Amino acid sequence: METSWFVVVNPRAGGGKSIVDWPKISRILNKYDIRYTHAFTEFKYHAVELTVNAVSKGYRNIIAVGGDGTLNEVINGIFIQKEVSPSEITIGVIGVGTGNDWFRMYDLPHNYEDSIKAIKNNRVFKQDVGLVEFYESGVRHKRYFVNAAGVGFDAEVALRTNRLKDLGKRGALLYILSLIKALIRYRTTRINVKLGRNHIQDKVFSITIGICRYNGAGMMQVPFALSDDGLFDVTIIKRISKLNVLANIHRLYNGTILKHSRVVGLRGSDIEIMSVPNVNLEVDGESVGETPLKFSILRQAISVIVSDSFVQPEVPQEKVSKHITTIEQ
Numbered sequence: 001m002e003t004s005w006f007v008v009v010n011p012r013a014g015g016g017k018s019i020v021d022w023p024k025i026s027r028i029l030n031k032y033d034i035r036y037t038h039a040f041t042e043f044k045y046h047a048v049e050l051t052v053n054a055v056s057k058g059y060r061n062i063i064a065v066g067g068d069g070t071l072n073e074v075i076n077g078i079f080i081q082k083e084v085s086p087s088e089i090t091i092g093v094i095g096v097g098t099g100n101d102w103f104r105m106y107d108l109p110h111n112y113e114d115s116i117k118a119i120k121n122n123r124v125f126k127q128d129v130g131l132v133e134f135y136e137s138g139v140r141h142k143r144y145f146v147n148a149a150g151v152g153f154d155a156e157v158a159l160r161t162n163r164l165k166d167l168g169k170r171g172a173l174l175y176i177l178s179l180i181k182a183l184i185r186y187r188t189t190r191i192n193v194k195l196g197r198n199h200i201q202d203k204v205f206s207i208t209i210g211i212c213r214y215n216g217a218g219m220m221q222v223p224f225a226l227s228d229d230g231l232f233d234v235t236i237i238k239r240i241s242k243l244n245v246l247a248n249i250h251r252l253y254n255g256t257i258l259k260h261s262r263v264v265g266l267r268g269s270d271i272e273i274m275s276v277p278n279v280n281l282e283v284d285g286e287s288v289g290e291t292p293l294k295f296s297i298l299r300q301a302i303s304v305i306v307s308d309s310f311v312q313p314e315v316p317q318e319k320v321s322k323h324i325t326t327i328e329q
């Protein structure tokens, strides 16, 4: 039987590029004989609701048109619905976002025609999904994520970037601008990170908890992450001077962050993070809540379409073990 897709379009993604480009995207979907129904999101979190409804109507193939935030909401919808196991649903992405960091992991093309060809080819890859429990306005919440989460400075940068995006600004420079502004104000915090029986209690600048390798519009804070190994890669940047941060920004982009003496790399499946005072959290680039946090991982729990040429970028074990301590749990 011919596959029928449900397409969730976030008209605000990429600073409004999505709505401008939708006629072009829909023409290409038709050109490749992709049978679909679409809906535009009308408000934040609407993609969660649209996804739940689509699955209850029988759709098992969903395309997210937008950025990392839209994909995140579709994933959360897939985990909220109770009709089928989440891995039975195939997710394609047509990237129109500003950061599109999840995309970078899978060599997915940035032009619409090639993204749609990839969807037509239907090469499915099962990747891990993170689950984080956090507080927002004093209430405990849960959120699933597929790319990376950030705590402390990382989340502060996301918060500032998102405020600029809400004002209609776009482009990768937003992240750099927000990073510099956040740096001027940010203070390190005493944070307690618990992985299995291991505790790290220290003054911490920033923590990234990654499934995929990229965040912050192309930064590589978890450069060795494997998206299907059932483990988070965790990069902890301990207290560091602002000058030292500026002198090492290039390390965030070239994948050498773990070589810095104030940086700790860990790998594990269950993580708890507490802090005094509470610090912010971002998941897949969305600013959501604050500490205390509890992370767990669901191995290969979701089916995503990747490019035909994608191979999981393996790193020699001796290189990984030089920079990352794997915690058995």
Ligand SMILES: Nc1ncnc2c1ncn2[C@@H]1O[C@H](COP(=O)(O)OP(=O)(O)OP(=O)(O)O)[C@@H](O)[C@H]1O
Binding pocket: 010, 011, 012, 013, 014, 015, 041, 042, 043, 044, 045, 046, 066, 067, 068, 069, 070, 071, 073, 096, 097, 098, 099, 100, 101, 165, 284, 285, 286
């Ligand atoms: N109709 C809407 N009105 C306002 N906000 C919306 C609407 N639909 C979705 N959103 C919100 O838009 C935000 C941004 O979406 P998304 O992340 O997909 O785009 P982006 O920020 O341009 O991309 P990226 O995160 O890759 O940089 C999300 O927080 C989502 O909840």
